Amino acid sequence: MPFIPHTTDDIEHMLKTIGVADINALFDEIPESLRCPPLDIAAGLSEQEIVRLMHERANEDGQTLNFAGAGAYEHHIPAAIWEVTTRGEFYSAYTPYQAEASQGTLQLLYEFQTMMTRLTGMDVSNASLYDGASALAEAVLMSVRANRKSKSKVILMPTSLHPHYRAVVKTIVTQQGITMQDIDYDPATGTTDLDKLMAHAGEDIAAVVIPQPNFFGGIEPVNEMVNWAHENKALAIAVVNPMSLGVLNAPGDWGQTGADIVCGEGQPLGIPLASGGAYLGFLCCQQSYVRQMPGRIIGKTVDLDGKPGYTLTLQAREQHIRRSKATSNICTNQGLMVTAATIYMSIMGDAGVNSAATQSYQNTHQLVASMTDIPGVERVFDSPFFHEAVIKLPSSAARYLRSMGAHNILAGISLEQWYPELKDCVLVCATETKNQADLEKYMSHMGRLFDAPLACQLRPSF
Amino acid sequence: MPFIPHTTDDIEHMLKTIGVADINALFDEIPESLRCPPLDIAAGLSEQEIVRLMHERANEDGQTLNFAGAGAYEHHIPAAIWEVTTRGEFYSAYTPYQAEASQGTLQLLYEFQTMMTRLTGMDVSNASLYDGASALAEAVLMSVRANRKSKSKVILMPTSLHPHYRAVVKTIVTQQGITMQDIDYDPATGTTDLDKLMAHAGEDIAAVVIPQPNFFGGIEPVNEMVNWAHENKALAIAVVNPMSLGVLNAPGDWGQTGADIVCGEGQPLGIPLASGGAYLGFLCCQQSYVRQMPGRIIGKTVDLDGKPGYTLTLQAREQHIRRSKATSNICTNQGLMVTAATIYMSIMGDAGVNSAATQSYQNTHQLVASMTDIPGVERVFDSPFFHEAVIKLPSSAARYLRSMGAHNILAGISLEQWYPELKDCVLVCATETKNQADLEKYMSHMGRLFDAPLACQLRPSF
Amino acid sequence: MLIFEQSRLGRNPKHQVGAVEGANYEIPEEFLRKQPAGLPDVSELQAVRHYTLLSQKNFSIDTHFYPLGSCTMKYNPRACNTLANLPGITSRHPFTPPDMGQGFMACMYDLQNMLREVTGMSAISLAPAAGAQGEFAGVAMIRAYHDANNDTERCEILVPDAAHGTNPASAVMCGYKVKEIPTNSEGDVDLDALKSVVGPQTAGIMLTNPSTLGVFERQIEEIARVVHEAGGLLYYDGANLNAILGKVRPGDMGFDVIHLNLHKTFSTPHGGGGPGAGPVGVSERLKPYLPIPMVAYDGDDYSWVTEKELPTTIGRLSAFMGNASILMRAYIYAKMLGNDGMARIAEFSTLNANYLMTRLDEAGFEMAFKNRRATHEFIVTLKQVAKTMGVNTMDFAKRMLDYGVHAPTTYFPLLIAECLLIEPTETETRETLDDFVEVLKKILKEAEHTPDLVTQAPHTLPVKRLDDVRAVRQLDVAWKEGEES
Amino acid sequence: MLIFEQSRLGRNPKHQVGAVEGANYEIPEEFLRKQPAGLPDVSELQAVRHYTLLSQKNFSIDTHFYPLGSCTMKYNPRACNTLANLPGITSRHPFTPPDMGQGFMACMYDLQNMLREVTGMSAISLAPAAGAQGEFAGVAMIRAYHDANNDTERCEILVPDAAHGTNPASAVMCGYKVKEIPTNSEGDVDLDALKSVVGPQTAGIMLTNPSTLGVFERQIEEIARVVHEAGGLLYYDGANLNAILGKVRPGDMGFDVIHLNLHKTFSTPHGGGGPGAGPVGVSERLKPYLPIPMVAYDGDDYSWVTEKELPTTIGRLSAFMGNASILMRAYIYAKMLGNDGMARIAEFSTLNANYLMTRLDEAGFEMAFKNRRATHEFIVTLKQVAKTMGVNTMDFAKRMLDYGVHAPTTYFPLLIAECLLIEPTETETRETLDDFVEVLKKILKEAEHTPDLVTQAPHTLPVKRLDDVRAVRQLDVAWKEGEES
Numbered sequence A, B: 001m002p003f004i005p006h007t008t009d010d011i012e013h014m015l016k017t018i019g020v021a022d023i024n025a026l027f028d029e030i031p032e033s034l035r036c037p038p039l040d041i042a043a044g045l046s047e048q049e050i051v052r053l054m055h056e057r058a059n060e061d062g063q064t065l066n067f068a069g070a071g072a073y074e075h076h077i078p079a080a081i082w083e084v085t086t087r088g089e090f091y092s093a094y095t096p097y098q099a100e101a102s103q104g105t106l107q108l109l110y111e112f113q114t115m116m117t118r119l120t121g122m123d124v125s126n127a128s129l130y131d132g133a134s135a136l137a138e139a140v141l142m143s144v145r146a147n148r149k150s151k152s153k154v155i156l157m158p159t160s161l162h163p164h165y166r167a168v169v170k171t172i173v174t175q176q177g178i179t180m181q182d183i184d185y186d187p188a189t190g191t192t193d194l195d196k197l198m199a200h201a202g203e204d205i206a207a208v209v210i211p212q213p214n215f216f217g218g219i220e221p222v223n224e225m226v227n228w229a230h231e232n233k234a235l236a237i238a239v240v241n242p243m244s245l246g247v248l249n250a251p252g253d254w255g256q257t258g259a260d261i262v263c264g265e266g267q268p269l270g271i272p273l274a275s276g277g278a279y280l281g282f283l284c285c286q287q288s289y290v291r292q293m294p295g296r297i298i299g300k301t302v303d304l305d306g307k308p309g310y311t312l313t314l315q316a317r318e319q320h321i322r323r324s325k326a327t328s329n330i331c332t333n334q335g336l337m338v339t340a341a342t343i344y345m346s347i348m349g350d351a352g353v354n355s356a357a358t359q360s361y362q363n364t365h366q367l368v369a370s371m372t373d374i375p376g377v378e379r380v381f382d383s384p385f386f387h388e389a390v391i392k393l394p395s396s397a398a399r400y401l402r403s404m405g406a407h408n409i410l411a412g413i414s415l416e417q418w419y420p421e422l423k424d425c426v427l428v429c430a431t432e433t434k435n436q437a438d439l440e441k442y443m444s445h446m447g448r449l450f451d452a453p454l455a456c457q458l459r460p461s462f
Numbered sequence C, D: 001m002l003i004f005e006q007s008r009l010g011r012n013p014k015h016q017v018g019a020v021e022g023a024n025y026e027i028p029e030e031f032l033r034k035q036p037a038g039l040p041d042v043s044e045l046q047a048v049r050h051y052t053l054l055s056q057k058n059f060s061i062d063t064h065f066y067p068l069g070s071c072t073m074k075y076n077p078r079a080c081n082t083l084a085n086l087p088g089i090t091s092r093h094p095f096t097p098p099d100m101g102q103g104f105m106a107c108m109y110d111l112q113n114m115l116r117e118v119t120g121m122s123a124i125s126l127a128p129a130a131g132a133q134g135e136f137a138g139v140a141m142i143r144a145y146h147d148a149n150n151d152t153e154r155c156e157i158l159v160p161d162a163a164h165g166t167n168p169a170s171a172v173m174c175g176y177k178v179k180e181i182p183t184n185s186e187g188d189v190d191l192d193a194l195k196s197v198v199g200p201q202t203a204g205i206m207l208t209n210p211s212t213l214g215v216f217e218r219q220i221e222e223i224a225r226v227v228h229e230a231g232g233l234l235y236y237d238g239a240n241l242n243a244i245l246g247k248v249r250p251g252d253m254g255f256d257v258i259h260l261n262l263h264k265t266f267s268t269p270h271g272g273g274g275p276g277a278g279p280v281g282v283s284e285r286l287k288p289y290l291p292i293p294m295v296a297y298d299g300d301d302y303s304w305v306t307e308k309e310l311p312t313t314i315g316r317l318s319a320f321m322g323n324a325s326i327l328m329r330a331y332i333y334a335k336m337l338g339n340d341g342m343a344r345i346a347e348f349s350t351l352n353a354n355y356l357m358t359r360l361d362e363a364g365f366e367m368a369f370k371n372r373r374a375t376h377e378f379i380v381t382l383k384q385v386a387k388t389m390g391v392n393t394m395d396f397a398k399r400m401l402d403y404g405v406h407a408p409t410t411y412f413p414l415l416i417a418e419c420l421l422i423e424p425t426e427t428e429t430r431e432t433l434d435d436f437v438e439v440l441k442k443i444l445k446e447a448e449h450t451p452d453l454v455t456q457a458p459h460t461l462p463v464k465r466l467d468d469v470r471a472v473r474q475l476d477v478a479w480k481e482g483e484e485s
């Protein structure tokens, strides 16, 4: 019996001890009328059979040369990370309720919190939420609780934010009577139209959401946005890519006084693409808001001998203590992903993160320069960008992606589904994992598609 | 600097402590004339670059549908084995010289020894030698030392033994004046010609080597061979496939009194094919020969408190103590592979090993039956066989293998290189990893090659 | 020692992705980082050694018996991890178009179907990232359903007092008020109390069955009738589904919407806190509201169900596909189990729990529900011990750690004083259970004769009993340079 | 507890490969197994938990400083393991024809070339499975060379008394007599003694340089001249090549044949005893005798060199390709190092050793060769301590374990009394070395004031000091049912 260690002797002895005739008798409190017939599910596979099946499925999806980003980024993942993360003691432990028997996980989480506060320039970090989008939803809920000056439950949300993040926030927070007010992007820059933001001056606003870089890869005027928010008694919620923080300014240093809450997707920190999860949402804030924070927080303390140790703290915010009055319903979080991200940040260090970020910046800029050498292919926005950019094609984006896909190249992401005004546009990304041969391959296939023999040449790197 | 943790400060401080100006000064005892110019080796790759390179190389070799055996067998390897085996504490430990700090490895090795004695029916096992072939060479050397009744240093060696094993024994033992006498196989059965063996009756013979199953997959008359050896004062050295011992008789039970020494290749016990290594040679023997055993042996003992513990024992046989008088020069062995094999045997148990062995037997028999349905394709030998068999084709084996290879099927191994009399013959093997679809695929491609439309059908399993 | 204390500036070799020379950004200065963040600057060996040693300070399923009630700490098959990490699976971008490979989608579609069958529901969405998010999605669907019917006066969700904290918290996140229903002395819902609060304001009720009291709610049909008649819907918290897998299905019990904790019933790793996966299932009438994305199959191809195909969906819960890699592990596990294997989970987890309950009962421990069958878990109360010996449940729990056993869940459910919720799971041997009984008997003796040994426990772990109060009062949640550790 | 003691008949679920119904063998009864072997019958969780817990009882590089002299315990990069386990690499059958994929062969060919360059030899064979097998192959080539020249009177191999035990043992396996050469007080070979024994009977000399005494043999050119003039060949034991990588090459020192320990210099894992890899390199005149197989490249394709292409080969050493998966790890490591990285190994292993030697010298420890430069390792002798305090080197070593440091190599080389051979390696930090100095100072104090603490050590490990003598006298090398453990 797969995974069940009982011998026939065991079963007999145990039934006798309990005093029942057979295992079925143990279910005698279930009304007979409710008992179900045998499940209509295939018989179990041996491990050998599932190995074959999964290899076939994995080979089918193959290994694509990937130039897609849009919230999930292919970065180099040092081998040591997952070899250590999947050690049984991390992999198969529960939430560290018994602190003394969980110092490994707890110290690691405390280190993670420290790293995240340093990366974001905040005072406090929690120990993870589900993913970047749901972390933003929690940040919005938190801002409404935290902003004592605002009664309105109105959140300003730029349309340059990831459309799926906007969708998730909508799903999660509208149930509590919170309203999101879109702030359109400037069609020239692809970044938040400051005039449109400022049109809300004097209104009662709970918070302003500020993505950096935004969904189009563009650099938002974050300093002005934070300042405006604070001038208007709104909290500033930053949504950042942690990898970009190797190059871009920490939200704690934005504007005069910095963002109040910072959230985002931790996937770039050593977590594989894996079809979209499991990833890790992070959430940091300034000290004064810590009691409004959702999710687990680890604190340092001492034991009976005065020796330092780590434990879950501020649990009175959480559902298992506070129940209907908790800061969030979250219980299980993304512990294993946090383990990976923590080891990632340790192995990479500032220098490694900076290098990965910079190479991603450079590769994408080189690719964009080469693409836009093709007649009819052009950048849509003129603002500076980090490691993604929107490119307009002379014809259908869907057709383009299909043609490139036939060569096993995931050439970008079509934007029309979310932004009808961006018809024929693709969002492209080339991280540090792409070498010159990869970029050349991209350009040679693209060049052929658009009859641009000269453009087949990759622009020399700068 | 990859893998080197020194900061500039460290280096400066350390040089100052030592009292030299620079690192180069530390090499001042090396005659200047000998110093070499910079190495003509390419610059180092980042981990990200080597990941790309190795994925490319691995993809190039691809994943073949494998019907080759000949000493290296593709068996199912439970996932748990290598996830546990590559834990740092096993992977990155040295030979357990400090027993108290190595109880993990030592107890595991003691368990391995126990498992091997049980599988082979011997009293004693060592903790591994390099591989099956070199283990046989050591067994031969050991038999010459152990057989006090013989002075001759003559070993009888069937030609039905793996040709590479014979080659390795030759390389290793002939330097010490040992001679190998070939015993030909019977062309009808493909097993040792007992008449040819018995022709040596009365001669001074140190040992008889007895493979089971033999290189052709055939079942050797091991009982008669052991008895004959003992009647003629020769030791009996069994060379066995440990997987086959799930089905075939333990060498300790062969003939009247059993084999004296048992060796073989442990690769089938959870170790991947990996181009031929690292595998693991095992060596077991009856108690009386233990002091002639080469290699590490772990013994149980007690600590100062009388608590059981494990330690290297009988070290006086080994090179680090006995130097030129040691039983062998072996030092580093195959510890990590032993770890895998031990976990394999624990997870599979008798029932699992028996099932894998039996399915391998059945699949090969089914395949052979189907192949020989094709006109002109036939079995060469008529003896019972385990999970390999020699098949004669109507035409060139090399051409056949190339044609099947074009469909990514490794269809067997051509035997002519070692046995000119076996022209147009292939050795095939279908382990438990092959399912009905695999066998059908083999048969459909083979059938097409030999214009045998009917034979394309796989024979129903029995 | 913290990793930061091992950090020295200039140590990191930038070996992983190589260095970049003279980076030159076309980004205005004001947007660039002013100074390095202060991530650790350590060698790869230091990081590996540090985290390897840290890991050894954990209890885990791979090292210890871990009978944590409600959490289902059973063996996480290693094959699920190895196979979910195949390069073709880990490298797939979430926005890969279906025509570039259908392997992942085929797995997810299969998983949807298997979960539909084991729950008896009409449809499944795999989107929620954990149980609590499943609860949120479920209650949001209840709300969407009532809204669609213009039934907008329903503002209350009923929750038994034994419920997990996520239940009321999720209901509130959906904008509902929560009304608690008491439990009767036998561990069932107090039906009279229920009847007295149910009404036109009732949006629904959230139930776990078996409940967190370790017993099967025997009046479930009656409860369903009462709530349905009042126009409310029934929500099933699937945290305990492992107890009844293949025996009885929430769909057949009358539930309208459910979540499953795949990290419990389907044995995906808990990873020191997660990730989990909390798929939701619904009856026919709630199908229009399922969260997206889901996978559809037309007999030839797999495709995504998004807001385009399901405009009435409650929407998205995460940017992509929930915890896809965890779903993959659950899928692999489910495929290995098959139909018989699933039923065996219920059978043997129940056998182990009842055996352990009987043995502890014989050993003189007090069961919270002595006259009930245990399900996959059961409750011991140490009320008397606490009163007579001054050793409370937490002390007991800490002392167990010294004996190499992870403590059961303590002080939950809240309504049973000084309780231990014990869930041995089906993957533990009878010998392990017998050893556990001996450990508890020993501690009971210690509590009587040497109570300090218990109240001061643990004694053999990396740290002694930790000061939780100080952790709150002198809040320290991020290390500062110079602080000792 | 042993795994066997957890075994219960009928527990194993045959889940891995499924069960077979009614097997029916066409093999006569007399050849079939009579009864099950008695392998453990445990669940997968039991096996995983047992071996996970066992692993935690080990010291290892991933957990501890491990300055085991001559053994080069440095960081084994995890990338080497991860990449060597890619499915395409692990699943390749050794008899796969070259036309079905050249990836593996390309790696091996590259590795041969890199090793040729770092050693300064003319050609490399990767065949030997470890250092000792490399020695055997090397000496066998020396013999083959003399035999080919009909120079059959040469029956002796010279070996310095400091040599590793494998050197004389390997020479004997090749049918040679061994003559020991003494070392002078400065750690160099006693040249006069050498000259007095070298002659027409000399087949060759086996040398390690730097020697196992942790010093560079300064007269190497003179030694080469003396031995070559007498018609002998020079064998280089490459166990210490890491000390001089990229600085000086055995080929340039005059060696005719060498082996390399890739598990030392090229950091493949030691795995609790192996596997290793011991490639051999030769000068031009020994090329015809190299062991097979090797990889050749004609500019288009890689192919195998077997006895057909190299009929004068000494032959095969293993059934296939030595320890191929270990060679692969060494290849990956070498590629990551590149030219600079290799030289840095010599530089920083030497820096660490000299720093540690200086610090220990300052701390009052006695160096075996105080006036010499340390190479990558050096020797401390505790002669005085043993004499005055009654605490010997083994006691010292065992006490180090209590401080979380693996002991250096003890009592080797044999000619230095009460010695510790200390090799810190380049991957350890200065802080680790400083901590090590503190530990040794502490133990020295203990030896003076509380010698029992040291002579009874270790105190904090899974077992106390083990009785080695009993292990030999009451030999127990396999567990028997019923025996307690």
Ligand SMILES: Cc1ncc(COP(=O)(O)O)c(C=O)c1O
Residues within 6 Å of the ligand: A330, A331, A332, C070, C071, C130, C131, C132, C133, C164, C166, C167, C208, C212, C237, C239, C240, C261, C276, C277, C278
């Ligand atoms: C009964 C019960 N309901 C709900 C939950 C919440 O599930 P999750 O932790 O997956 O969010 C849990 C587990 O933590 C539980 O035990």
Ligand SMILES: Cc1ncc(COP(=O)(O)O)c(C=O)c1O
Residues within 6 Å of the ligand: B330, B331, B332, D070, D071, D130, D131, D132, D133, D164, D166, D167, D208, D212, D237, D239, D240, D261, D276, D277, D278
């Ligand atoms: C100096 C020296 N020579 C030879 C060897 C033998 O090498 P191996 O253990 O790889 O057989 C060793 C190591 O064990 C050694 O230290």
